[in-house]
Amino acid sequence: MSLDIAYSIEVDDYLDPDRAYDFYWSGLIKDKKKFLCPGTDCTAQVTCANLDEDVQDMKVVPHFRIYGSHSKSCEIFNDIPLDLRYEDGVSVKEERRSVDESVVDVFLLERPSSYYDEPKINRFPNQKPVKKSQFIKRPIDSILRENGSVGNIYSVRSVVSRYIRYKKDGSLDHRRVNIQGRDVHYRSIFKCIWEQDLDTLPDYPVIYYGWAFVNRLPSDYGYQIKFKKHFTKSEEGYITTVMIGDRLIDSYKVKKLVTTRLERIIKKEKSTAFVFIYGKPEENVSQKGVKYANFSITNLDMIDINYDCPLPKEYNK
Ligand SMILES: [Zn+2]
CATH class of the missing domain: 2.40.50 (OB fold (Dihydrolipoamide Acetyltransferase, E2P))
Structure with missing residues (x-):
């Protein structure tokens, strides 16, 4: 089963592979193995494959792979939806459902100023097991809030990467991207x-x-x-x-x-x-x-x- 999102130990937040890639190449993430399964109480080790590849093509698009074994209660293991929440209690699942149903990604021409905020360094120094933050961080920007922060795209590189991913999983025909209020099919x-x-x-x-x-x-x-x-x-x-x-x-x-x-x-x-x-x-x-x-x-x-x-x-x- 593939993961859309994983917990990054290094930045103490839940990331999608595109954002993990940006963070790796901007220096905030240094180790592609420092990810965990996003499931509740699960510490299965996750690697972001191809994070360190500066080549992007049909074969090497960054994606999460699970290596460790899941906890018994893990949602991913049990194939039930994750209930990840923002700190204000709003469920990401609810927001994502609307994104998934309309299958429209939103391409924003500016990143929020908080996009590359430095992680709180060494919140869990050498301490095992790592305690995952309970909440996904949400940038304060109101536009992001309306669109849901997971699933937004901030670079042409990510648009290309999404195209490759959708082509691979066979969903390309239904996918659209919204740029400045205009919906465009990924195909065109x-x-x-x-x-x-x-x-x-x-x-x-x-x-x-x-x-x-x-x-x-x-x-x-x-x-x-x-x-x-x-x-x-x-x-x-x-x-x-x-x-x-x-x-x-x-x-x-x-x-x-x-x-x-x-x-x-x-x-x-x-x-x-x-x-x-x-x-x-x-x-x-x-x-x-x-x-x-x-x-x-x-x-x-x-x-x-x-x-x-x-x-x-x-x-x-
Ligand atoms: Zn798990």
Whole structure:
């Protein structure tokens, strides 16, 4: 049986695999084995597989695996619903049920300010067995409260990861993601840059993707990502680039993941990457008359840079 959620000893909270992945790469979690079964009074050991992999594809999406044996009263063991509650007594189950029934994930463009709060260090120093917190923590932000904090998505990386998970469990066709109040089917959320005429694009941001060249900028202030295939308009090509400044990377909590990937990519003989970006391209003409349709980003959660195409073959272009 797979687990949607596990108790992290290191951050003293119940996490889903996407959040555990963010925490690992931002440095809050250091050991993929320091998780426990979320069941009542159960201390079965849980490992978050692939937490330390900086590659995301159909095979290595992070997920929880149980190793220890469950307590007799454990809900997971007995296959009955968990009754996890927030500190104000509201049951997560109730909130999740509405999320599951509508099968809509909510993609929020900003993380709550408390997302990466430091855990209370050593609340249980070397003490065994670990006593799990009784409650799941809930950020104070009211928007989160309305939507339920479990199941929200804060990065393009997580949208890609959810797509892979739903594709694997066969539920993709029913799944949707809500972005800024608009429901989109997971099947239609990604748009290939190559196939798009600028005049036919939606007037709101979506997630574009494609193979791109990655280079250090001549100024050495950051990286340039230049998509291999162009947007078009009246059969003319529009070159598409994204700049990622070192300062933007430095201010990003999950920068270790981004820098690990970028540094490995630019060392390759062909410094190419498969890139997803949430946004809307902006048309521009250079002084020399070259036409551009560029993306600009102010938050690295809005871009996902991969060594290879993490999605099925039909996306690999
Ligand atoms: Zn258990």
